[in-house]
Amino acid sequence: MKRSLILTLVVVILAGALTLAAEGRKYGKSLTLKEKTKISDILANPQKFNGKRVLVEGPVVGVCPRRGCWIKIAGEKDFESLIFKVKDGVITFPMDAKGKTALAEGVLSARTYTREELIEMGKEHAKEEGKEFDPSTVKGPKTVVRIEGEGAVLK
Amino acid sequence: MKWRKWTNILHRDIGYVIVALTWIYAVSGIALNHISQWNPNYRTVKEISRISPIQGATREEIVSEALAKLNLTEKPKNAFRPDPETLQLFFEKKTYSIDLPTGNVLAETTRPRPVLYEMNQLHLNSPKKLWTWLADLYALALIVVATTGMFVLKGKGGITRRGAWLTLIGLLIPVLFWVYFSLKEVK
Numbered sequence: 001m002k003r004s005l006i007l008t009l010v011v012v013i014l015a016g017a018l019t020l021a022a023e024g025r026k027y028g029k030s031l032t033l034k035e036k037t038k039i040s041d042i043l044a045n046p047q048k049f050n051g052k053r054v055l056v057e058g059p060v061v062g063v064c065p066r067r068g069c070w071i072k073i074a075g076e077k078d079f080e081s082l083i084f085k086v087k088d089g090v091i092t093f094p095m096d097a098k099g100k101t102a103l104a105e106g107v108l109s110a111r112t113y114t115r116e117e118l119i120e121m122g123k124e125h126a127k128e129e130g131k132e133f134d135p136s137t138v139k140g141p142k143t144v145v146r147i148e149g150e151g152a153v154l155k
Numbered sequence: 156m157k158w159r160k161w162t163n164i165l166h167r168d169i170g171y172v173i174v175a176l177t178w179i180y181a182v183s184g185i186a187l188n189h190i191s192q193w194n195p196n197y198r199t200v201k202e203i204s205r206i207s208p209i210q211g212a213t214r215e216e217i218v219s220e221a222l223a224k225l226n227l228t229e230k231p232k233n234a235f236r237p238d239p240e241t242l243q244l245f246f247e248k249k250t251y252s253i254d255l256p257t258g259n260v261l262a263e264t265t266r267p268r269p270v271l272y273e274m275n276q277l278h279l280n281s282p283k284k285l286w287t288w289l290a291d292l293y294a295l296a297l298i299v300v301a302t303t304g305m306f307v308l309k310g311k312g313g314i315t316r317r318g319a320w321l322t323l324i325g326l327l328i329p330v331l332f333w334v335y336f337s338l339k340e341v342k
Binding site: 079089101 | 190191243281
């Protein structure tokens with residue numbers, strides 16, 4: 001009796017863990033959208049989606065190394081990715097999110113930055129990643145497309 | 156006096172209960188304060204190596220060629236080409252970044268710092284929900300311990316004499332700093 005009770009408990013715990021693993025880990029608010037938008041469609045015409053709520057899916061190819069305050073999600077095509085930025089402290093993505101598949105929802109922002117603004121951003125970004133930054137590599141102005149993230153599931 | 160006996164009991168017993176939490180918040184507080192100088196959550200080990208240049212044309216060909224040249228049998232969780240000259244391969248805890256024309260490889264292994272990672276997650280309230288309430292309770296307990304602490308001793312070392320001066324110094328530290336900080340901001 002006692003043995004079967006322990007066995008049942010182990011099975012229930014294992015089943016729960018497997019279900020959680022299959023569903024993935026949730027970060028921030030629950031997802032509300034069902035229809036996914038392709039990252040390639042967003043990048044092809046960012047102004048069309050500016051200010052709109054979108055749900056995107058793709059592999060995580062970068063994580064904010066200090067605060068976990070953004071992830072970079074790759075698109076379906078090579079060389080395409082966008083940043084999913086969350087408010088500091090509201091969501092903290094783990095470094096081992098790299099390589100996992102993200103289903104992420106937020107409001108799209110397509111903003112054009114001047115060269116000076118891009119240099120400032122580049123400096124900050126390089127500082128965060130502990131890398132060297134060469135301002136001469138920045139050619140501006142440039143439209144930066146990112147999602148102001150609210151919720152995500154990583155699996 | 157009876158009230159002093161009770162404040163001392165509260166100070167002592169709540170103090171014991173919050174010792175571990177205070178260590179957790181204090182140690183992780185120091186670690187997180189210096190987040191711009193180091194990563195308090197993860198340790199990343201970087202290894203540089205070299206393979207022969209990759210010549211495949213499609214992503215599939217490039218990935219297979221890279222895996223073969225790196226002697227990797229495990230299939231990566233994901234692969235990405237951030238630009239035409241780079242391939243990134245993602246495994247559970249390891250990422251390879253390969254410069255295709257030169258064959259230069261940067262392998263990065265990331266692991267959470269044992270204990271400190273968990274402490275930081277609690278400090279930052281990553282679990283949310285129940286931990287939010289526990290952290291609130293801890294904050295209240297700190298207020299009780301600090302307040303009752305002022306009344307533990309009576310006489311020369313108590314709050315009416317030596318304790319008053321030390322409490323005043325403790326109050327002046329944030330006030331004077333804020334005045335200095337505000338003046339600096341105005342300039």
